[in-house]
Amino acid sequence: MLEESQVIKVRFEKLAKLESMGIKTYPNDFRPKDKAKYIKEKYQELSPEEIEKKTQEFVVAGRIMAKREMGKLIFAHLQDDTDKIQILVAKNELAQEDFDFFKKFIDIGDIIGVKGRLIKTKTGEITILVKSFKLLTKALRPLPEKYHGLKDTELRYRMRYVDLIMNPKVRELFRLRTQIIQYIRDYFISQGFLEVETPMMHPIAGGAAAKPFITYHNALDMNLYLRIAPELYLKRLIVGGFNKVFELNRNFRNEGVSSRHNPEFTMLEFYEAYATYEDLMKRTEELFYGLALEITGSSKITYQGQEIDFTPPWKRVEFLDSLIELGGIPKEVLFEKEKLIKFAKEKRIELNLKDPRIGKWWTKLFEELVEPKLIQPTFVVKFPVEVSPLARRSDEDPDFAERFELYIAGKEVANAFSELNDPRDQRQRFEEQIKLREIDEEIPPEIDEDFIRALEYGMPPCAGEGIGIDRVIMLFTDSPSIREVILFPHLRRKEDL
């Protein structure tokens, strides 16, 4: 695709000219030995005279980010994967034709390799005095404006590669993302968990309440669903005799995109035999506290101006108590549908009145009235069984599940429970659910019989948890939008891009 832009045309012409001169335009025989960051760190403190005495040759490759011609001197900045470093191309250091070549054919955006010794300029900047250089890749498109960079959010997401070239903070953020994920992975491995991979394509999309993406398998002539959660497969592995497993990978949910939702997102799920949701709360505290120390060096982070402290133990509040105490719903209103409808109406909260499950109404009211108030890490415990189809009933109160959700900065970050391992109860819950399929399209359309069968073989008592990794990354990178922490967030397709 050729663009009419003048700058691009000129670049293509330069490339053609180079080829007509017999120059190999996309060579791959240059091996950088040094990194911008380490050169600067190591030699920054030396005086110009001390540096002048060093005859060592440095070999660096990277992208030209700025070019300043001054007659017989050309200053430029070279950016590699660590940092930028200034280079100086001086007429009296090179053959005439090489100097002219640099002047004429090396543009901002090009990737070049340079060799040369170090000097320190009058302003104290460590600089490579170029002895030789080689064009490695010609840039055919110009980089964005050097001072403001690439600001347009849409362009940043659509052309993340340019965003990464121009914005060091974005590169840092995604490095941090990887570090956080590695820390979490290391934690579970060190705790004796086995990392596993279960199917991404499911014949029945279960394990959560969400609309799935549908895909089609030609040879098998069947629909498959991109998984909305790995839960049911991980529990099969607990049945199979792995006592501690985790999976850290993508889930897919067919819902709208927003600053909080991307159709594919990264989820950690882990399952632990002979543990309860109480154990998982302790584990979760330990994980986040350790992560905070690792990433920030302290137990605290700042998210969007709010200080969040991960020092355990965290606050715990029962689901119904939170509706009363934080949601401001009078106790006598909570259990009476008519009063609850009136209350919701006054608060302009729309309840799905077709849904007979009062637990669903509570959940809605919880999202509206309680969630935003849960800033410090808080475990909300004991959810109604009717909105927790995979969780174990509480022994004391069988209408409630041994379940918690973790909230931080007003966002749901984790969801966990002691797992339901009575196949009779599980079947009954699925059957109850499926009756409601018509009013709730997020309910899976059929019972996962194989999962029930697995439970019939016997699943040891266990507990499992899911942690929304993208939200964790948002917290630790102080990002207001999920799109800032996903390299290539989904956007609507655009014809001319």
Next chain:
RNA sequence: GGGCCGGUAACUCAGUCGGUAGAGUAUCGGCCUUUUAAGCCGAGAGUCGCAGGUUCGAGUCCUGCCCGGCCCA
């Protein structure tokens, strides 16, 4: 889905009351041996998101649509 804001040169942005489309960066030509948002002189560069409408005349006003951002559901 609703409300508000935005879309103008490759990038960052101006564009007044409706009257021939602007700046800086980048690009091209020239000058310059310590510059760093280098500087100076000169030049080229536009489907003003798209489609209609109003008007003698629309980047500007009106309607619809597309894309994005923020807020709400």
